[in-house]
Amino acid sequence: MRYWLMKSEPDVYSIDDLAAEPDQTAYWEGIRNYQARNFIRDDMAVNDLAFFYHSRCDVPGIVGTMRIVREAYPDHTAFDASETYFDPKSDPDNPRWFMVDIKFERKFSHIVSLADLKREPALSQMKVVQRGNRLSITPVSPDEWAFILSMVDGE
DNA sequence: GCCAACGTTGGC
DNA sequence: GCCAACGTTGGC
Numbered sequence: 001m002r003y004w005l006m007k008s009e010p011d012v013y014s015i016d017d018l019a020a021e022p023d024q025t026a027y028w029e030g031i032r033n034y035q036a037r038n039f040i041r042d043d044m045a046v047n048d049l050a051f052f053y054h055s056r057c058d059v060p061g062i063v064g065t066m067r068i069v070r071e072a073y074p075d076h077t078a079f080d081a082s083e084t085y086f087d088p089k090s091d092p093d094n095p096r097w098f099m100v101d102i103k104f105e106r107k108f109s110h111i112v113s114l115a116d117l118k119r120e121p122a123l124s125q126m127k128v129v130q131r132g133n134r135l136s137i138t139p140v141s142p143d144e145w146a147f148i149l150s151m152v153d154g155e
Numbered sequence: 156g157c158c159a160a161c162g163t164t165g166g167c
Numbered sequence: 168g169c170c171a172a173c174g175t176t177g178g179c
Contacts, residue, residue, distance in 0.1 A: 034162090114178080131160080132160040134161060134176045
């Protein structure tokens with residue numbers, strides 16, 4: 001089982017939005033980057049855990065966790081011209097983009113901000129703290145996962 | 156709002 | 168296949 005970090009702009013879709021969904025479950029739409037697609041299509045599995053990261057906001061950072069509850073399947077929002085993430089080049093017979101379903105696990109009592117993450121030498125290899133990183137889905141090592149939870153819950 | 160970083164597109 | 172132009176991401 002693997003760990004991930006998944007970015008979303010809270011103005012578009014926040015962890016509170018996920019927690020408010022029926023069954024606290026939703027599909028993760030709009031991945032339009034090949035590297036991120038390959039991660040979800042080829043490497044993500046049911047029961048993997050992911051950090052929910054808020055980007056492009058006053059205080060960017062990790063706000064909670066979620067669980068992968070359905071493995072990758074075609075992102076139907078790419079087929080619909082009325083959708084934000086419509087991509088005419090994605091063909092239903094040969095889909096270019098994929099999505100997974102995720103379920104809310106927990107919201108942290110306080111955010112683990114990007115500044116907090118950058119302060120920790122143990123996390124210096126994380127993609128999210130590296131300059132110029134734009135990838136919306138990145139792997140997290142078991143050690144990084146445990147370290148960040150210890151920042152939230154104490155030792 | 157600015158702009159660096161980086162991915163994609165398309166002319167050649 | 169190169170690379171300039173363009174579009175997007177996302178921290179600040």
